Amino acid sequence: MSLPTFSLHHSQPSSVPVHLPEQAASAAPRFQAGDTVMHPSEGVCRITALRRMHFGTDADRPYYVLKPALERSSSTVYLPVERGNAVLRRLLNAEEAEALIEQSVHMPSTWVEDGKQRKEAFSQMIAQGDYARLLRMTQDIRAHSAARIAAGKKPCTADETLLSEAERLVHQEFSHALGLSMEETAQYLQRRLSPLAGRS
Numbered sequence: 001m002s003l004p005t006f007s008l009h010h011s012q013p014s015s016v017p018v019h020l021p022e023q024a025a026s027a028a029p030r031f032q033a034g035d036t037v038m039h040p041s042e043g044v045c046r047i048t049a050l051r052r053m054h055f056g057t058d059a060d061r062p063y064y065v066l067k068p069a070l071e072r073s074s075s076t077v078y079l080p081v082e083r084g085n086a087v088l089r090r091l092l093n094a095e096e097a098e099a100l101i102e103q104s105v106h107m108p109s110t111w112v113e114d115g116k117q118r119k120e121a122f123s124q125m126i127a128q129g130d131y132a133r134l135l136r137m138t139q140d141i142r143a144h145s146a147a148r149i150a151a152g153k154k155p156c157t158a159d160e161t162l163l164s165e166a167e168r169l170v171h172q173e174f175s176h177a178l179g180l181s182m183e184e185t186a187q188y189l190q191r192r193l194s195p196l197a198g199r200s
Contacts, residue, residue: 027082029062036069037088040129042077043172044069044091053078070172097177101192104135111140115156122162126169134166139193
């Protein structure tokens with residue numbers, strides 16, 4: 001799930017250190033080098049630099065240079081500042097994370113019976129990054145997968161893929177917010193969300 005307005009490159013684009021003149025507020029950087037932020041598809045990222053760059057025939061403009069914080073790849077994300085201002089955000093703190101967990105416990109089921117419609121609905125939830133709904137969604141998928149296994153069936157591959165993507169985003173940010181490892185975060189969320197098991 002990639003945003004069409006940013007580019008992933010392993011090679012170095014043409015660039016110079018950023019020196020931003022007076023410009024519209026929407027194009028002025030909201031974040032600085034060294035900040036850790038949440039990217040809607042890449043997850044937790046650290047801003048390593050702000051640079052003025054151009055790719056191919058694109059006009060020269062300021063970019064955020066980001067490194068995915070919890071990925072082992074050498075990928076670098078180059079995101080135009082104006083677009084980054086719209087899609088990047090600060091990380092949750094512990095109080096906000098706990099409030100979202102509590103909110104999810106009281107949410108109605110997100111489950112959709114039709115497989116195609118369910119895939120579309122769950123993909124949209126992931127794209128929107130609504131963590132309370134995502135937490136509820138992960139438990140709904142787990143409950144239905146367990147029911148399929150109990151009936152001698154395999155879990156739905158599309159559901160498992162969506163579960164993996166949702167938990168990757170949630171666990172990354174919540175591990176930062178709660179000061180836990182990824183494994184500890186997964187275990188903690190399972191304990192907190194256990195009242196949802198089998199509830200529709």
